[in-house]
Amino acid sequence: MVKGFYQESIFCREWNKEFMAQIEHKIQLLLAQNNGVGVVGGSYAPGLPITLVSELALNALGYANVEQFQRRTAMLFTNCLSAKDRALQDVETFRRFTGEKILALPTQRGEERWFRLCKGDQTLPDGEKIWLLTISDCDARQNRELDLIEERDTAEAASRAKSNFLSGVSHDIRTPLNGILGMAHIASEHADDPEIVRESLEKLIDAGEQLESLINDILDMSRLESGKVELLHQPFDLYSLLSSIGDSLHAQSEKMQLKIGLHFNMTHRHVIGNPLHVQRIIANISSNAVKYNHVGGLLDYTLEEFPIDATHATYRFTIRDTGIGMSEKFLTHLYEPYSRANTADPEHYEGTGLGMSITLALVKKMNGTIQVQSHLGKGTTFTVDLPLELDTEACATKDNTVSNSTELPELPNLQGMHILLAEDNDLNREIAEYILTGAGAAVTSARNGRQAVALFEASGQGSVPVFDAILMDIVMPEMDGLQAARAIRASAHPGAATVPIVAQSANAFADDVRKSSEAGMNGYVTKPLDETRLLRELAQYKNSLQHLWLASRRGRLFYFLICAASKKSEKLPLYSRPLVYSAQL
Structure with a gap:
């Protein structure tokens, strides 16, 4: 009392x-x-x-x-x-x-x-x-009230930030959308003037790429904020990954007349980790380095390897440009969501202000570090350190040499390949058919997963050709791409375990890639389809029906044993010999 x-x-x-x-x-x-x-x-x-x-x-x-x-x-x-x-x-x-x-x-x-x-x-x-x-x-009560006030202020600040973001992004989305619709209208009005049509289409492509970048940033930020980002742990080639980034920026770099330098100082190019995240990190920085550069400027890449132990190394990506740079004041806000530098240069497209926030989050997710040095008018240098596991198995069987050449490889051709294309959207199917046939492939199309499974099971019989690869959309009616891939892998068809299946989807998150792999797919390309990436993904299966779906490292060993065995029975191609598909290989 x-x-x-x-x-x-x-x-x-x-x-x-x-x-x-x-x-x-x-x-x-x-x-x-x-x-x-x-x-x-x-x-x-x-x-x-x-x-x-x-x-x-x-x-x-x-x-x-x-x-x-x-x-x-x-x-x-x-x-x-x-x-x-x-x-x-x-x-x-x-x-x-x-x-x-x-x-x-x-x-x-x-x-x-x-x-x-x-x-x-x-x-x-x-x-x-x-x-x-x-x-x-009244300490306990007051602290509760202060916590509630802080939560309220945080929520209000977040609400204001998102309101400002939605206001800004609404403008940013409508700007390229207006360009797409406007240029399409101009081209249709001047169909008899090839020069106007060509210029309109070039501007339409630029606007489409801007819109794609905006959508990617918004979706990535949403996934990061919800904590649903998953880390992949799969083999990939760093050199090929950087080449694919260069391909995607090639047109813009040429337009800016940039001089690109590549410098590699690494022993192992084949690693295990999350290629999607590495690609996103480097692509975000590279995109800004091109976007905010001067005409005739420099874009310089250096990739170095620093051993950690026998099976791990830190890879340092240094990306230097001679562009407009950033002020010291803005550098303190560089990684804040929705932050954008105020530039008076109308030629520089600003974007959502999410790219570097996404980059920092992904770097931290991979236990890496990122540093930046920048001066107004003198350019910017980003240094990203990422620890990765060495793919020692691939290093023993694949070429690890790299080239410092800035020459881009020729566009792959698919001459002689017959591809089963599963795509329910008429426009997307027409685009994919145009890319594939343009590269020399023959194409058989299916409008949903059920038709794709039926065509595959009938392949090699009557008028249905043998398919060298399947390009499978994920979201389709009647049977989606994941269900179709599982049905094909479980099929009694002699090529069920060997036919390469490449997923194509508008979803580009790590868990989507994981789900496709678990369903039995070999590769994954995202929409809008990038012609070079799509052709490179499919070209690796050209003239090679001996590719197995590999669910694990033991699966790769099984693959090599089968390849060796096939040399002893040249009369029967591997495709015609029954193989038992198993997710436990």
Whole structure:
């Protein structure tokens, strides 16, 4: 049971019992108002001297006795006030404070706790006015309220940021969309003028690539914020990955007349990790290095390998440009979502302001680091360190040499290949057929997964050709691409385990790639289809029906054993010999 005012010890100086009787009524009122526990009182003089303090007030502040309190505070209330409330240390300011107030007061251990103070004045018979305070501990409640306020402010800030982002991104999406529709209209109106049609189509492609970049950023940021980003752990070739990034930026680099330098200092180009994330990180930085460069500027890549142990190494990507650079002020906000540098140059397309935020999140996800140096007008240098596992099995069987040449390889051709294309969207199917036939392939199309499975099972019989590869859309009616891939792998057809299946999808997240791999697919390309990437993915299967779907490293060993065995039976191609498909290879 809490002690009443006269049930606790009162430590006072100069005030006798008669005086205490005079102020009793005021103290009782304050205690009732504050559900009070402790009392502090004093006079209006410099330092606000304390001449009265109760036992419960001392206990609330963490003091064992009045002597300990006196040593620490010198019996001055100004020494009891938190640094947050310096204004109250002024005598006149304190005199004007009436009623109640929530204040942070330091305890005996130097920690701050929140107290509710009720203050009143009492005039003595000699005319002097003194101050009286009752205090009660409200630390838990106040901290809860502060937490709620902080959560509210954070939510409001996030809401404002997203509102500003949606306002900006609405403009940014409509800008390239207007260009796409406008240029398409101009081209159709001048179909008999090849030059206008060509220029319109070039601008339409540029606008489409801008729109694709915007959509990718928005989707990636959404996935990162939801915590649904998964790390892949699969083999890939760093050199090929960088080449694919160069391919995607080739047209823009040529337009800017950039000089590109490549410098490699690594022993192992074949690694195991998350190729999608590595590609996204380097592509984001590279895209900015091209976008914000000067015509005729420099874009320089350096890739170095630093061994960690026998099976791991840190790969350092250094990307330097001679573009417009960034100010010191903007560098402090570079990785904040939705932040964009204010550039007066209308030629530089700004984007969503999400690219570098996504880059930093992915680098951290891979336990890497990123550093940047930049000066206005002098360019920018990014250094990214990523730890990766060495693909020692691939290193023993594949060429690890790299070239510093900036020459881009010729576009792959698919001459002699017959490809089964599963795509439900008429326009997308027409685009894919155009790319594939343009590269020399013959194409048989299916409008859904069920038709694709039926065509595959009938392949090699009657008029249905043998397929060298399958390009499988993921989202289709009746049977989706994942179900179709599983059905093909489980089929009794002699090529069920060997036919390469490449997924094509508008979904480009790691878990989508993982799901396609688990369904039995060999590769994955994203929409909008990049011609070079698509042809490179399919060209690796050209004239090679001996490719198995490899579910694990043991699967690769099984593949090599079968290849070796096939040399002893040249009369029967591997495709015609039955193989048992198993996800446990």
